[in-house]
Amino acid sequence: MQNLGKRFGDFTALADMDLTIGSGEFVALLGPSGCGKSTTMNMIAGMLDPTHGDISFDGRNMNGVPMAKRGVGFVFQNYAIFTHMTVRDNLAYGLKSQRVPRAEITRRVSEIAELLQLTPMLDRRAAGLSVNILQRLAIGRSAVVEPAIFLLDEPLSNVDAAFRAVMRAELKSLQRQFKQTMVYVTHDQLEAMTMADRIAVMDHGKLLQVGTPLDVYNHPADTFVARFIGAPGMNLLRGRVTGADTGLTVDLGAAGHCPLRAGQGGDVLFGFRPEQVHPDPAGPMEMTVTTVERIGARTILHLAAGDHSAKAVLDSETPVPDQGEQFRFAVTPDDVRLFDAATERAL
Amino acid sequence: MTDMTSTHPGAADLHTDTALHEGAEEKRLGLWLTLPAQLLVLFIALFPILMQIYISLTDWSPLDGIPWYRAYELWIGLLNYADLASDPRFWSALWRTCIVMAICVPVQFLLGLGLAILFVDDFRGKRVLYSTILVPMMVVPAVAGYMFFMLFQSGGPVNDILSMFAGRPVTIAWLSDPDLALFATIVSDIWQWTPLMFLILLAGMVSVPQDQQMAAVLLGASWTRRFFTIVLPRMKTIIIIAVAIRVIENFKVFDNFYIMTGGGPGVATETISIYIYKVTQQELIWGYVAAIALAILIVLSIVSALAIKKLRGAQQ
DSSP: EEEEEEETTEEEEEEOOOOOOOOTTTEEEETTTSSSSHHHHHHHHSSSSSSSEOOTTTTTTTTTTOOOGGGGEEEEEETTTTTTTHHHHHHHHHHTTTTTOOOHHHHHHHHHHTTOOOOOGTTTSSOOOOOHHHHHHHHHHTTOOOOOOOESSSTTTTTHHHHHHHHHHHHHHHHHHHHHEEEEEEEHHHHHHHSSEEEEEEEEEEEEEEEHHHHHSSSSSSSHHHHSSSTTTTTEEEEEEEETTEEEEEOOGGBBBEEEEEOEEEEEEEEEEEEOOOTTTSSSSSEEEEEEEETTTTEEEEETTEEEEEEEEEESSSSOOOOEEEEEEEGGGGEEEEEEEETTTTO | HHHHHHTOOOOHHOOOOHHHHHHHHHHHHHHHOOOOOHHHHHHHHHHHHHHHHHHTTOOGGGSSSSSSGGGGGGGGGTTHHHHTTOOHHHHHHHHHHHHHHHHHHHHHHHHHHHHHHHHHSSOOTHHHHHHHHHHHHSHHHHHHHHHHHHHHHHTTHHHHHHHHHSSSSSOOOOOTSSHHHHHHHHHHHHHHHHHHHHHHHHHHHTTTTTHHHHHHHHHHHHHHHIIIIIHHHHHHHHHHHHHHHHHHHHOOOOOOHHHHHOOOOOOOOOOOHHHHIIIIIIOOHHHHHHHHHHHHHHHHHHHHHHHHHHHHHHHH
16 A cells, blocks of 8 residues: 545545555554544455555555455455355355356355355354354355455454454464455454554554554554553653763653663653553652552552553552552663653654 | 343243242233223224125115115025126126236336336435425325326327327327227326335335445445345345235225226226226125125235235245
C-alpha cells in the first residue's frame, strides 16, 4: 500500500498510509473505532475505491480491479455463512462461481474439509452450527479458492469472552497451516498481540506504528500507542529533564524524580509500564495510593501526586500500602521511555 | 443457541411438584377467565360458516316466506352439492378463474420481482417513481374497472394508440370478443395488483443480508449466480406469502371484471364470484349459493394449507 488515502466528503478516513505486508504474514490492524482500519480493509478488498494512492498485490496494481477478480478472501464479522445451504455447498460456492470442473471441485472441497475437520458435517445445513465451526467454515470457504490475501474483519467480536481464547488459538494455527497472508482488523489489543506477526496501530486515519507485538509494546512510537497498548496502558507523567552532578534525571515535581540513562534537557512526557514499578522504601518516586484493585494474581494500585496520576501493577504476593497511604517506588532507567512534550513522539 | 437449555437437563428438576401443580391450577383459572371471550370469538368466526352449511343442505330462498332458521322444512340433504357437481356453468366459471389466476399471478410475480430488482439499488428519482408505481394498488377496484372499461372501448385510447402504430384506424372490439374480453380483464388485474407484489418482494429483497451478497461477490459469483443462489432462496418465505395472497385474492376477483364486462360476452369472463353473484341476484336460490360458497371455501382452505405447509418448510 503506497500513499493510500480515503476521504468521505470533508472527512479524512485514511491519510497517506504506507504498509508492505509480506507473503504468509499475519498483520493486525489495531485501533479504536473510527481509526480507519475497516476503511483500509474495505479498500484492499475493493469494496471502496481509494481517493488517492495505490494498492498492489505482488507488484500488480489493484486500483480499479473489481472485487470479484482480486482474489481476496474475506471473513466477515458475523462470518456471512450461507445458512440456507449445506456446509458442502458453502465450501464449493467460490469454485462453482469460477466454473471449476466438477471433479476438481469435489476433490478440493473434500481436501479442505479434511484439513478443517469439517468432513463429518459436510451434508449438514450451515444454520445452527456452533460459532467455532462457523469460523472454520468461513475460512475454508475463502481458502478453497486460494486467495492471494485473507482479510478478517473483527471475527471474534461476537464470540463470548471465554471462548475467544480457543478461537484465537485455532485461528492462529489455521493461519500457520495455510501459510496464508492475513490482515486482521481488530480493536482488541489482546487479539492483535497474541496472533499477529506484526501490528499496525492506527488512530484517526493515521498509521502510527508498525512492528512486532513486543516492539510495539516495548518501544511505542508515540503516546497514543503507549497508552493504547497494554492493560493498563503506559503511565505518562509530565516532567523536566535536568542534568545534575550525579547524572541525568527527570524532575517529576510532586512525584519526585527518576534517574535517566540518556536524554536531553527540556520538557518531556515520562513513560513507564505499570508492570515495571518496583516498590522501594528508599525509591526516588513517591505517590499517594487512591485505589487498590485486587484481581487475583495481580494487584493494581491507582496512584496520584499533584497533577500526576499513574498505575502500578504488582503481583499479589507483594505487600502493598492501603488506600490513602504514600507509596515509594523506583523505575529502572532501562524501562523508562521518554516522549517529546509537544509532539508526543518518542525521543 | 437452543442447545443451551437442553444441555442443562437438571434445570427442570429444580421445580418442585407443588410448583408444577400451582402452574396447572393457574392455567385452569386462566382458561375459565378467558372462556367467555374465546366462545364469543369462536361464535363470531364460525357462525356464518355454520349457517352456510345449514342452508346449503336445504332448498331455502328468502322468497319462500319462512325464516332461515326454519329452513329445515325444505331439507334436501346433499342435493345442492349433486347439482353443483353437474352444473357446467359452475365448472366453467371455476376453470376460468383458475386460468385468470394462472396468468395473473406469474405475470404479477415476474413484473414485481423485476421492479424490485430495479428498486433495491438507489437511483435518481427513486422516491417519486416508487410512489407512482404504488398508485394503482390504491385505486378502488370498481374505479379501476371503469378506467379499463373506457380504455378498451372500440373508440378508446388503446385502439387509438394501436392506430398510431398501425398507421390505419384500428377498431378492435375488445370487450365484446370473448377471448379479447378475458385478456382485457386480466390486463386490468395485472395493472392493479403488480404493485402489491412489488412492494412485498422489495421488502423481502431488501432484507437479504448485505454481507452474504458481498461474500458471494468476493468468491467471484456473477450477479445472476448471486441472485439465484443467495437472493431468491433467502426470499423464499416472503415469496410464498406474496404468491399465496395473490392466489387467494385472484380467486375472489370480482369488481373490475364485473364493471368491465359483467361476466360477458355470454359467460366469457364469468369468474366464480361473478357466477355466485348472478345466481344470488337473478335466481335467488340461496341454498345452492351456500353450497357453491362452501365448495370455494374448501378449495381456498386447501390452497392456504399448502402455503402454510410450504412456509413452515421454508422457515426451518
